[in-house]
Amino acid sequence: MLFFEDIEIGEVTRLGSHTFDAEEMIAFARAFDPQPFHLDAAAGAATHFGGLAASGWYTAAIAARLRAQAQTRLHETLRRQGKRVPRVGPSPGFKDLKWLRPVLAGDTLTFQSEIVAKKPSANRPEWGLVFTRESATDTQGRPTFEVTNCMFVERLEA
Template sequence: MSAEFQTFFEDLVQGETHKFGQYEVKRDEVIDFARAYDPHEFHLSDEAAANSHFGRLSASGWHTCAMTMRMMVDQMHEKGLASMGGAGVDELRWMAPVYPGDVLRVESELLEKRRSRSRPEMGLIRRRNTVFNQENRAVMSFLVTGMIALRDPSAPFED
């Protein structure tokens, strides 16, 4: 592993919660993302959105995922986390619309961690991530399984 990493699997503490990120949702990004990946009219047009259950232009849930991913990777880089990627997402829920002008942030709780028996160089972690807007309203939540490098893969397993 590169010396740039400062936080390894062994350093992570089950139960810890981290709060991070500040992503302002921009109108042009909402429209550009929707045009490329989720072209529902309520993500593209003020008139169509006004006549929808959203009431105004809203971000795609997939765009909310992408903005959240950006905040998560920025946090990993800031903390020097020895991330080896992700293994999956479960229980993804879009709980409230996200609108241009909203400012998003993340709260992430480490639910569990375990060493991989088949890949001794890594451990697996499971986090619950909740995304909030500027009003502290939860707009999205999901569970993520991440792969994190061990500082010392030769260390014995703790049972």
């Protein structure tokens, strides 16, 4: 993430791809979303999913991890260039979370983030709020996941 003033609405960042491994999906489901179609391939095959389906929360967690890794890479690049690195605060929330297609074991999704809006914080002048739409597509280019996220980003003008 750049400083608030340097962020442009419409900017798209490719976050990376992830292949959903059955063992990782099951481990996540055991800990956080223990529904049969997330835990057992036969149970998943008996549903409209047609196979072991990743928890939507696992897909959201992968998106969050890839976003954080992309941010770290950008900040490392800025440091190498001798530039100041902005502080990025926590997310005050998200909206419009959508699981558009089931994610099955072996599926590979490609994630991206688009800046959709930004505004100065009303209560904290040193921060701005940046809104991003994280999304994922499968290998056929079909939309699979989407969420609008919000995060605090340091302002230069404060």
